[in-house]
Amino acid sequence: MPHRTLGLGTRAAFAAVVCLPLLLLAAPVASALDVYAAGDIAQCPGAAADSGAARTARLIPDGASVLVLGDSTYPFADRATIKACYEPTWGRFRAHTYAAPGNHDYARGSPRDFLAYFGERNAGHTWFRAPLGDWWVIALDSDVAGEALAEQEHWLDGELKAIAGDGRCIVAIWHHALFSTGLHRGDGARMQPAWRALDAAGADLVLSGHEHFYESFEPRDADGNENGGGIREFVVGTGGARLVDFSMSSQHRAYARVHGVLELKLEADRYEYGFKTVDGDVLDRGAATCRRAARAPAGR
Numbered sequence: 001m002p003h004r005t006l007g008l009g010t011r012a013a014f015a016a017v018v019c020l021p022l023l024l025l026a027a028p029v030a031s032a033l034d035v036y037a038a039g040d041i042a043q044c045p046g047a048a049a050d051s052g053a054a055r056t057a058r059l060i061p062d063g064a065s066v067l068v069l070g071d072s073t074y075p076f077a078d079r080a081t082i083k084a085c086y087e088p089t090w091g092r093f094r095a096h097t098y099a100a101p102g103n104h105d106y107a108r109g110s111p112r113d114f115l116a117y118f119g120e121r122n123a124g125h126t127w128f129r130a131p132l133g134d135w136w137v138i139a140l141d142s143d144v145a146g147e148a149l150a151e152q153e154h155w156l157d158g159e160l161k162a163i164a165g166d167g168r169c170i171v172a173i174w175h176h177a178l179f180s181t182g183l184h185r186g187d188g189a190r191m192q193p194a195w196r197a198l199d200a201a202g203a204d205l206v207l208s209g210h211e212h213f214y215e216s217f218e219p220r221d222a223d224g225n226e227n228g229g230g231i232r233e234f235v236v237g238t239g240g241a242r243l244v245d246f247s248m249s250s251q252h253r254a255y256a257r258v259h260g261v262l263e264l265k266l267e268a269d270r271y272e273y274g275f276k277t278v279d280g281d282v283l284d285r286g287a288a289t290c291r292r293a294a295r296a297p298a299g300r
Helices: 052-057 079-086 090-096 112-121 146-162 189-200
Strands: 033-038 065-069 097-100 128-132 135-139 170-176 205-209 214-216 232-236 254-257 260-266 270-277 282-289
Touching (some): 065 170, 079 112, 097 112, 170 189
Parallel strands (some): 065 097, 205 232
Antiparallel strands (some): 033 260, 128 135, 214 232
């Protein structure tokens, strides 16, 4: 049976928008965008239709925006495996997918096939910034090191300066979690400078995979201090690949070993979240106001 430590109720309904027929121009109403996220997805020892990825794909409605948190396909994301395992399951979301690479997305040491499939937004790199509704999504590559890592960090600093003060909330995605309590704890240490830069810019969310379970943490700084501000991290390595039931501590807010996807509702100044499982449960629900929204210039 799946192991889980936290489950909360069903999602609250949103208020309906009331139209005033006598007004020629209605006041603008903030739109909400439904987004679904997971990593460690397509592993098909048998038929793709019988895989964990097929079950998690059924949790996502057609037309929804999707964040892939690395390791899209196992054992490696070469062209043949993507076609056989990812395309029949999560492939139907491709037009609305924002993907960060994981270690298994490097086939024979190269992300070439991963970029050929997902790379419309990447412009030749494994990192990018793109609008996601009223938010920015920033995808980073947690596999790079040395000069490539320095190049990515320099790029990130420039991108954050370019959007400073615009008031749009930020969600960042990469594969190796900076904070986790499983077998791969510490694998994401190289992402600490990126976390620090994102935190200084007022980002709200970092989503990662790599650990094959689900956990979440209270907002924290790059050193792990819960200081009343900081970024909230979700580890969602539950997209369909083999699960691993192992956690070394209870420092997380929530932990679960079950396939599922993180469901986000992103509004211009706030977000809601819940972990939606293949068993029909919604675990670890919550909501918060964006930090950057308070910095928005008047009239945004």
